[in-house]
Amino acid sequence: MLEWVVDVSVTLLAIALLISFRRLVLGPRLEDRIVAMDLIAILTVGIIVASTAGSGQRGLLDAASLIALVGFLGTVAYAWYLRQVAR
Amino acid sequence: MTAVLEGLTALLLLLGSILALLAAVGVLRFPDTFSRMQASSKASTLGLACLLAGTALQFPEVAVIVRLLSIAAFIMLTAPLSAHIVARVALHRGTPLWTGTVVNEYDLKACLPRQERKEQP
Numbered sequence: 001m002l003e004w005v006v007d008v009s010v011t012l013l014a015i016a017l018l019i020s021f022r023r024l025v026l027g028p029r030l031e032d033r034i035v036a037m038d039l040i041a042i043l044t045v046g047i048i049v050a051s052t053a054g055s056g057q058r059g060l061l062d063a064a065s066l067i068a069l070v071g072f073l074g075t076v077a078y079a080w081y082l083r084q085v086a087r
Numbered sequence: 088m089t090a091v092l093e094g095l096t097a098l099l100l101l102l103g104s105i106l107a108l109l110a111a112v113g114v115l116r117f118p119d120t121f122s123r124m125q126a127s128s129k130a131s132t133l134g135l136a137c138l139l140a141g142t143a144l145q146f147p148e149v150a151v152i153v154r155l156l157s158i159a160a161f162i163m164l165t166a167p168l169s170a171h172i173v174a175r176v177a178l179h180r181g182t183p184l185w186t187g188t189v190v191n192e193y194d195l196k197a198c199l200p201r202q203e204r205k206e207q208p
Contacts, residue, residue, distance in 0.1 A: 042162065
């Protein structure tokens with residue numbers, strides 16, 4: 001039962017990833033693209049965690065925490081860049 | 088006991104992925120940068136917390152649970168922070184609000200740094 005649920009959950013998260021990629025391509029301003037990038041990082045962490053629950057590969061959790069850290073740093077760096085440009 | 092834990096894990100995984108999907112739909116469908124940011128930061132934080140809790144029920148080991156808890160704490164600390172930073176930059180750059188916005192209580196001069204505020208009285 002759990003394998004089936006993990007498959008459904010990873011599929012839903014992949015659909016969410018595709019939708020946020022659409023906003024990343026579409027976004028009229030740079031801020032929309034930053035929001036989409038942040039959401040993509042969080043969704044990637046979610047996919048890794050859900051597939052860990054299915055497969056039992058616990059080494060993947062290090063990659064998940066690393067992606068969370070890098071996603072936050074990337075968001076702050078993009079915001080800092082926009083602030084510098086706006087001046 | 089194992090069956091109960093498995094059912095709880097399944098429930099939490101489904102709930103978390105549905106919340107993450109709703110966050111993505113909100114980011115696609117909302118009309119405004121600020122409302123998109125709200126959908127992204129709130130719904131995805133709750134969805135990821137559900138996913139992490141559901142995974143933690145499957146591993147009865149301290150190392151895995153501590154890692155999952157640290158990811159959850161980090162996401163819950165940084166998601167509002169990054170939303171705040173991006174909203175401040177968007178407001179400063181003059182990102183347009185939705186045309187149906189009823190009230191805008193924010194004074195743009197208040198978000199400038201202090202020396203620039205003195206230059207523009």
